[in-house]
Amino acid sequence: MPARRRHALGDISVLYLHVMARAVADLGHDIAPDFEQFGIGETLLQTPEARISIPRFMRLGHAAIRRTGHPNLGLSMGALNRPVDAGLSGLAGMSAATAGEGLATIIAYSLLNSRNSRGHPHYDAVRHRACFYSIRPYNRYNFFVVDSVMAGWTQFLRRMTAQDAVLEHVCIEYPDQGERAAFEAWFQCPVTFGARENHLQIRPEIAATPSLEAHPAMHRALRQQCEAQLKRIRGGWTVMDQVREKLTPMLDGQSPSLEEVAAELGMAPWTLQRQLNAEQTRFKDLLDETRRDLAADYVLETRLNVAEIAWLLGFSGPPAFHKAYRRWFGMSPGQHRRPAQP
Incomplete structure (x- = not known):
């Protein structure tokens, strides 16, 4: 059986497992049995740079929801989220001049603590909108991931401004699960389910509000550290790695062409083909391996x-x-799945 890339769908820092554990404890339960079931040991939890796959995180969250009987665990996680739980990017965001700049910083350096190969979060400073891309299609395993991220961003804005009403509107891609009232009470604004994308529409005056934790010198220093870490992550990327990164989110009901990937990389198709030839690979082989x-x-x-x-x-x-x-x-998908998912 051929070797495959570990965590092809993406991964997430174990720092977020601490947030989940606090939320479960806050609801009067102990997450230790679920951690044990999913192979989450103390050594892993005490290694800040360690990550687990996003699907594993999703299944763990679903187990925690069953344990607590609380369908909105993601909102509870958001309420207990602290900037430090996002690692270095969270500290850099906390020290920014304004709340909007702080959230933009966390999102810009999201790769330092999570990686979703199917899409990336982004912040639109003109429209004051924070967008989150989730693994799709949706099911009971990944609702809470959207909830926890959107609630965590909201809590960050509340912490930076000491205000609760920080949003104008929340849009969530997955359908309403009968929790609209709870969500609107938590976010303190209208919530639209079944939307085209996941995003927070931030009140313009909130985005411009000076951060209570602003520290210009530390913000510059922390951003420099974030940039250095980001370069280390991407520094070892070959052209093949760059092509794989672009291919993965483009595989969404279509098979992208070399020309389309080259355009995403900002180069001519023949330039990309020449660089792949230099690395002794072909585009069609990378497409096949990525799939x-x-x-x-x-x-x-x-x-x-x-x-x-x-x-x-x-x-x-x-x-x-x-x-x-x-x-x-050498086997069908069903034969491969049965031993892993009884």
Whole structure:
């Protein structure tokens, strides 16, 4: 069986496991049995640079929801979120001049503590909008991830401004789960479910509010450290790595071409082809390997059905996906999934 990239769908810092544990404890429960079930030991928890896969984090969150009986665990996590829980980027954001600049800083350096290969968060400073991209399609395992991120960003703005009404509107992609009243009470603004994207619409005056924790000198120093860490992460990337990073979010009901990926990388198609030739690889092989790695993660670590996975990876339909999966792993997706997900 061919080797595949670890955490193809993405990963998240163990710092967020501490937030989850605090939220579960705040609800009167102990998360230790769930940590044990998912192989989360003390050594891992005490290693700030350690990460776990996003699907593993999703399943752990679902287990915590079942343990507490609290469907809005993500909101509880957001309420208990502190800037330091985002690591260095959180500290840099906390010391920014304004609340809006602080949130923009956390989002700009999100790669330091999480990586979603299917899309990236971004902050629109003109429209005062913070957008979050989640692994899709949605199911009971990933609702809480959206909730916790959006609530965590909201709590950050509240902490920086000492105000509760910091938002004009919240948009959430997944359908209303019967919790609209609870969400609108928590966010203190209208919430739209089934939206085109996940985003917070921040009140302009809040975005411009001077941060209570502002410290210009420390902000510059911390941003420099963030930049240095980001360069270390990306510094070892080959052209192949850059192509894989662009390919993954583009595999969404379509099969991207070399020309499209080259445009995303800001280079001419022939330049990209020449650089790949220098690394002794071909675009079609990278496309195949990227699909293979994602397919294995989707099959082994999520509950998505074969038709959904086939569409997400740009196959013409389930038969084409089945054929490719057998070529990659010597078995069908169903045979591969059964031992991992009894």
